[in-house]
Amino acid sequence: MAYELYYWDGLQGRGEFVRLALEDAAAEYVDVARESKKSGYGMDAMMKVLNSKSEPHIPFAPPFLKDGKLIVPHVANILLYLGPKLHLAPKDEGLRYVAHGLQLTIADFITEVHDTHHPLATDLYYEDQKDAAKIRTQSFLDKRVPKFMSYFERVLKQNPQGDTHMIGDKATYVDLSVFQIVDGLHYAFPRAMNKFGKLYPRVAALHDAVLQRPNIAAYVDSERRIPFNESGIFRHYPELDQDA
Known part of the structure; x- marks a missing residue:
């Protein structure tokens, strides 16, 4: 089924x-x-x-x-x-909870992404809170992105089994989720992410490695994947983007 x-x-x-x-x-x-x-x-x-x-x-x-x-x-x-x-989790039961913890950290990050364009209330339109969004986004780009991405960079560096996997030596759902947040950041803030690869080379390499996975590459190029848009979590508002 x-x-x-x-x-x-x-x-x-x-x-x-x-x-x-x-x-x-x-x-x-x-x-x-x-x-x-x-x-x-x-x-x-x-x-x-x-x-x-x-x-x-x-x-x-x-x-x-x-x-x-x-x-x-x-x-x-x-x-x-x-x-x-789906064979996208560590075989070791204990490490599965480590993977779950990483995914929960990604969930925290996603909440902060959402709050860049809805910093005051979710039931208000973005246009009703643009001034607050600019303040929130500047803090997000200056402080929160580096905090989370530096952590993910360190996790990759300290993984003894391979620096293009967040945990273990095989791809897990955590790797796929990191791919998605990197993809989303580049869509929402292309100017701010201009130096992303230099600042976080391991995270960038993980993103590229996931994109080379045959089924992911086929999905990204297919009509099944809904394009990023300004109704989702990652939204591109030029007035919120800034140079790195």
Whole structure:
């Protein structure tokens, strides 16, 4: 039975971290909200689960994954579940929790990315908080990006089994997620990321190595991958970008 991924149509967003793992593993899955209503899917199918009054374990919000009757919510939790099944997690059980911790750190970073364009309130449009967004973004680019990327750079440097993997000597879902945040940063802040490769060479090399994985390369070039846009987490507003 195919996995069912539930996330908003038209957005990479947090759902993309799960898509990358499924695509890399060539797993059979349905991107539910993007499928037709006639086939029993679509946005209505997702909202039916979210608004269910009988489902005992309803998720708070997308993304969530259905595997048969099991519903698994939250990106890091989904990847903790999928990782061993897709051969994208360490075989050692203890190291799986290390990988999970790294993914949770990525989740923290994603929250900070989101807050660059919505620093005051999520229910306000970006245009209603542009001045605050400029202040928040400058702090993000000056302080937070270096803090997180330097940490990831150090993790790669100190991995005794290979400096293009965050953990162990084989690709994991954490590597795919680091690829996504680097890709997103370059889309959102192309000027600020101009020197990224020089500042964080190992992180940049990991990004390039993931892009060379056959299934990821095919996915990135396909119509299955939703382009970055100004409705997602990584948004390109020229007025927020700045020279490195």
